[in-house]
Amino acid sequence: MSAGLSIAREEWRLWARSRVVLLAGVIVAVLLVVTSALTALRVADEAEARAARQASAEATFLAQPDRHPHRMVHYGHYAFRTPPPLAAFDPGVDAVTGQSIFLEGHRQNTAMFADARAGADLGGFAGLTPANIYQLLLPLLLIIIGHGVLLRERESGTLAVLLAQGQSALTLAGGKALALAGVVGAFLLPVTALAAYGAARGEPALTAALMVAGYGLYLAVWAALILAVSLWVRQRSVALGVLIFVWLLTALVVPRLGINAGSAAIDAPGKIESDLVMLAEQRKLGDGHNAADPAFAALQKQVLEQYGAEKVEELPMNWRGVVAGYSEKKLTDLMNQYAEKRMAQEAEQSRIVTLFGFASPTLAVGAASRTLAGTDLATHHRFLREAEALRFDFVQGLNDLHATKLTFADDAKRSADPEAEKRTRVNAAAWRLLDDFRFVPDPAAARAARAALPLAMLLGWLVLLGGAIVAGARRLRP
Amino acid sequence: MTALLREARFMLRDRGAMVWIALALLLSAAATGFGIAEVRDQRATIAVLLEEDAKDRANAISKYDAWGDAAYDAFHLTYAPPSKLAFAALGQRDTAPWLHRVRMLALEGQIHEADTRNADFGLIGRFDFAFLAATVAPLLLILLLHDLRAGERVAGRHDLLVATAGRALRLWLPRAGMRFAALALALLLPFWAGALVEGAPALQVLAASGLVLGALLVWWLIVEAVGRRPGTPAALLAALVGIWLALALILPAVAKTAIEASHPVPDGAEILMLQREAVNDAWDKPKAATMEPFLARHPEWRAHGTVDKPFEWKWYYAFQQVGDMQAEPIVRAYREGRLARDRAAGIAAFLSPASLVERGFERLAGTDTQAMIGYEDRVRAFHAELRAFHYPLLFRDPPYDPLAFEKLPRYQPPR
Numbered sequence: 100m101s102a103g104l105s106i107a108r109e110e111w112r113l114w115a116r117s118r119v120v121l122l123a124g125v126i127v128a129v130l131l132v133v134t135s136a137l138t139a140l141r142v143a144d145e146a147e148a149r150a151a152r153q154a155s156a157e158a159t160f161l162a163q164p165d166r167h168p169h170r171m172v173h174y175g176h177y178a179f180r181t182p183p184p185l186a187a188f189d190p191g192v193d194a195v196t197g198q199s200i201f202l203e204g205h206r207q208n209t210a211m212f213a214d215a216r217a218g219a220d221l222g223g224f225a226g227l228t229p230a231n232i233y234q235l236l237l238p239l240l241l242i243i244i245g246h247g248v249l250l251r252e253r254e255s256g257t258l259a260v261l262l263a264q265g266q267s268a269l270t271l272a273g274g275k276a277l278a279l280a281g282v283v284g285a286f287l288l289p290v291t292a293l294a295a296y297g298a299a300r301g302e303p304a305l306t307a308a309l310m311v312a313g314y315g316l317y318l319a320v321w322a323a324l325i326l327a328v329s330l331w332v333r334q335r336s337v338a339l340g341v342l343i344f345v346w347l348l349t350a351l352v353v354p355r356l357g358i359n360a361g362s363a364a365i366d367a368p369g370k371i372e373s374d375l376v377m378l379a380e381q382r383k384l385g386d387g388h389n390a391a392d393p394a395f396a397a398l399q400k401q402v403l404e405q406y407g408a409e410k411v412e413e414l415p416m417n418w419r420g421v422v423a424g425y426s427e428k429k430l431t432d433l434m435n436q437y438a439e440k441r442m443a444q445e446a447e448q449s450r451i452v453t454l455f456g457f458a459s460p461t462l463a464v465g466a467a468s469r470t471l472a473g474t475d476l477a478t479h480h481r482f483l484r485e486a487e488a489l490r491f492d493f494v495q496g497l498n499d500l501h502a503t504k505l506t507f508a509d510d511a512k513r514s515a516d517p518e519a520e521k522r523t524r525v526n527a528a529a530w531r532l533l534d535d536f537r538f539v540p541d542p543a544a545a546r547a548a549r550a551a552l553p554l555a556m557l558l559g560w561l562v563l564l565g566g567a568i569v570a571g572a573r574r575l576r577p
Numbered sequence: 578m579t580a581l582l583r584e585a586r587f588m589l590r591d592r593g594a595m596v597w598i599a600l601a602l603l604l605s606a607a608a609t610g611f612g613i614a615e616v617r618d619q620r621a622t623i624a625v626l627l628e629e630d631a632k633d634r635a636n637a638i639s640k641y642d643a644w645g646d647a648a649y650d651a652f653h654l655t656y657a658p659p660s661k662l663a664f665a666a667l668g669q670r671d672t673a674p675w676l677h678r679v680r681m682l683a684l685e686g687q688i689h690e691a692d693t694r695n696a697d698f699g700l701i702g703r704f705d706f707a708f709l710a711a712t713v714a715p716l717l718l719i720l721l722l723h724d725l726r727a728g729e730r731v732a733g734r735h736d737l738l739v740a741t742a743g744r745a746l747r748l749w750l751p752r753a754g755m756r757f758a759a760l761a762l763a764l765l766l767p768f769w770a771g772a773l774v775e776g777a778p779a780l781q782v783l784a785a786s787g788l789v790l791g792a793l794l795v796w797w798l799i800v801e802a803v804g805r806r807p808g809t810p811a812a813l814l815a816a817l818v819g820i821w822l823a824l825a826l827i828l829p830a831v832a833k834t835a836i837e838a839s840h841p842v843p844d845g846a847e848i849l850m851l852q853r854e855a856v857n858d859a860w861d862k863p864k865a866a867t868m869e870p871f872l873a874r875h876p877e878w879r880a881h882g883t884v885d886k887p888f889e890w891k892w893y894y895a896f897q898q899v900g901d902m903q904a905e906p907i908v909r910a911y912r913e914g915r916l917a918r919d920r921a922a923g924i925a926a927f928l929s930p931a932s933l934v935e936r937g938f939e940r941l942a943g944t945d946t947q948a949m950i951g952y953e954d955r956v957r958a959f960h961a962e963l964r965a966f967h968y969p970l971l972f973r974d975p976p977y978d979p980l981a982f983e984k985l986p987r988y989q990p991p992r
Contacts, residue, residue, distance in 0.1 A: 119812070119815060119816075123819065130827065152846065159854075164861060166860070166861070173857070174853075177846075177850070191700070192696035192697065192699075194700075195672060195696045195700050196696045197691060198846075199849075201686075201849060201853070208690065209690055211689045211845060211849065212689060212845025212846055213699075215699055216845075217842045217914070217915050217918070218833065218837060218918070219832070219837055219840075219918040219919065219921060219922040219925075220668075220669065220919065220922055220936065220939070220945065220946050221829035221830075221832055221833050221922050221925065221926060221929070221935075222707070222708075222711055222712075222926075222932045222935025222939075226833050226834055226837075227827075227830040227831070236826075239818065243819070246811065247811065335809065335810075335811040336724055336728070336731075336811045339814050339815065340593070340720055340814065343716070343720065343814070343818060347713065352604065352704060352713065354701050355701060355702055355703055355708065356607065356704050358698050358701050358702065358703050359607075359615075359703055359704050361695070361697075361698075362611075362615065362695070362698060362703075363611060367694070369676060369692040369694055371674075371676045371678055371692045372622055372625075372626060372676070372692075374678070375626060375629050375633065375678065376629070378652075379632075379633060379636075445695045448695050448697070449697050452697055452701070462701075476695070513887065513888075514886065514887055514888040515887070516887070517887050520887045
């Protein structure tokens with residue numbers, strides 16, 4: 100062990116004296132610190148702004164004057180997705196999805212105003228985030244630092260001396276691995292700091308720790324690859340070429356090819372397309388604004404029988420409100436059916452993309468990181484579902500008021516008779532039926548479970564490369 | 578000539594070089610193939626929707642007997658079809674909507690609707706030809722050319738070769754030029770084939786090819802400048818990769834952050850809230866509060882502008898428009914802000930050949946920010962046409978005749 104440690108220490112000493120390593124290290128460190136600070140500030144700002152908007156949207160809803168309840172159905176409400184604490188490290192899909200939804204009767208709107216739509220377009224990469232730097236730049240830095248880790252000894256002739264002195268090749272490889280592990284450990288400091296910052300802002304320890312562990316695993320995979328290549332290749336320039344080639348494929352090419360493949364394999368219709376198909380079906384359900392729509396004949400017959408009435412005018416409640424509530428329920432079932440189908444297709448596409456993680460650790464760590472941070476597609480889908488539940492709740496509450504607080508006669512006359520119109524206004528105190536909405540990420544255990552597959556992929560890579568290192572060390576000749 | 582032939586033979590025997598060139602060919606073919614599949618998919622979607630849209634509108638109109646009801650329920654498809662070069666650069670089409678269905682209601686409540694696709698797509702990005710040419714190709718060129726000199730130096734032949742050749746240029750130019758040409762061809766051949774299949778205009782393809790070659794030339798010069806310095810192949814490669822990283826990744830990202838910080842755009846959610854409040858408040862306000870601003874904008878309807886009943890369709894559509902009018906300043910700021918960011922990004926792109934290539938491709942393919950804002954402008958113009966069509970019917974209120982809807986304006990995509 101002490102031999103391994105002294106080998107590692109020698110390596111660290113050399114790196115610390117290398118101007119290239121220091122320069123590259125300083126540049127990446129500065130970039131990482133600045134990006135982390137900027138992202139953390141921005142996300143904290145966003146979280147605050149969105150929470151404030153959510154509260155103000157609720158206050159405005161409650162502050163509406165006396166009105167016809169159906170007017171409040173169309174007045175609507177907003178749901179905001181507040182970013183979780185770890186979004187400061189990995190904002191994930193936040194920039195792409197839009198952060199607020201307008202909720203109203205008869206419609207499921209999309210999340211609007213994604214930052215990406217208003218962003219400056221400089222091609223290629225989304226803006227820098229700490230997660231991006233970890234996924235793309237740190238492996239490259241590790242390659243620049245470490246590609247000569249063993250080949251240096253070979254090229255300067257010290258490898259032969261070391262082996263001739265009876266140093267076992269495995270110990271040698273172990274020492275070099277230790278050296279690289281030290282660098283990885285140093286690289287992990289910023290993510291540890293950000294995870295701790297997240298934990299201080301309410302992130303469970305489990306996900307914060309797994310985040311650090313995930314990136315530790317990812318960088319360890321790269322370190323193992325660097326050592327393996329260094330053992331199997333005889334020239335330093337070839338090793339560097341091979342490593343950069345692998346980086347190019349795993350970091351730049353495979354993830355994007357995965358996206359192409361996911362998009363080509365499953366044709367998930369956009370929302371407008373699926374809405375149009377749905378609309379055709381919806382027309383059959385009848386228009387909830389028009390209680391005379393023939394689509395409601397069966398309902399009418401059933402309700403009249405239930406109350407022993409001849410005409411809807413004789414019912415103890417407002418028939419129009421009953422129809423509004425009934426058709427909203429039917430319509431929502433239909434909309435949810437389409438929304439669930441669309442989300443299932445998107446989830447399937449993303450599953451295909453994640454499977455490309457077997458070919459690209461970068462993709463795997465990205466999936467794990469977004470999942471753990473609570474900024475992945477699945478979390479966004481849950482936001483959509485919860486926003487929909489909120490929508491349905493207040494709309495049906497209002498439809499209930501419509502059915503019970505208004506008379507059918509007034510309601511029918513209100514467009515022509517100002518006095519009847521006044522009587523159809525419900526007291527504003529009733530708007531308190533609106534629930535508070537605070538979006539929170541999944542529980543830590545659920546996120547950890549979802550991140551298990553990509554983390555296992557990384558572990559698989561590490562084991563595989565570990566095998567390559569041992570095999571390479573066994574056949575090491577000067 | 579003989580020098581070129583010699584170098585060609587030499588390159589064909591260099592396994593390392595052939596790997597990079599074959600990889601470029603493979604990636605280019607994949608990017609082009611996937612790109613063509615995607616634009617065909619998008620065109621097919623539009624074709625299906627056009628048909629469904631017409632059917633749905635006819636159905637909606639047939640159900641009513643009042644102008645206002647029919648206008649309320651009739652949707653109109655607007656779309657931006659992918660251009661013939663779009664297969665090479667999907668650009669903003671993955672984040673900005675290119676499909677809408679609009680109706681006579683307030684436009685601001687509709688035009689910001691995002692036809693969301695899988696968010697992971699927008700986040701990770703597609704592997705299209707523009708990305709390959711802008712970001713990946715330079716790295717391949719670096720791998721291909723970085724050790725021409727240093728490799729010979731390590732092999733101990735460098736000085737002999739230079740002395741034999743007489744002038745250094747006679748030796749290195751054909752060697753590097755041959756590799757450069759092979760890489761460029763490997764990249765461009767599948768692209769040209771794709772352009773042929775898609776029927777892209779020759780001038781655009783020429784310009785796009787020029788862009789690729791021009792950017793690669795810049796990278797070649799960089800490799801030349803670094804490659805002349807003494808140093809081991811590994812050290813040169815490390816330096817070149819550092820330069821690539823700075824130019825292709827870090828500079829664009831830093832520029833993007835700086836531009837977005839210095840050119841704020843209003844929060845889009847504000848547009849929606851403002852417009853929504855305006856439209857909803859109108860119900861509770863006296864009718865004049867809606868009709869006055871409306872008639873100020875449309876004095877031609879003053880003679881028909883009185884509203885007597887609690888609900889009249891002309892008043893309903895008037896307050897929809899007044900809602901849009903109230904949001905106008907912030908909408909303008911949102912649009913101008915995005916254009917200003919785009920202009921700034923256009924200037925900043927000169928710092929990075931990668932950004933320049935990608936933006937150039939998006940411009941040629943009509944998938945850049947300007948093109949997407951242009952689409953929004955067309956939707957606005959079309960919505961204005963819809964209003965111009967409906968207002969005479971709503972204000973004069975002639976007897977209902979569904980045949981009148983045969984003259985409904987149709988959305989025309991750009992040629």
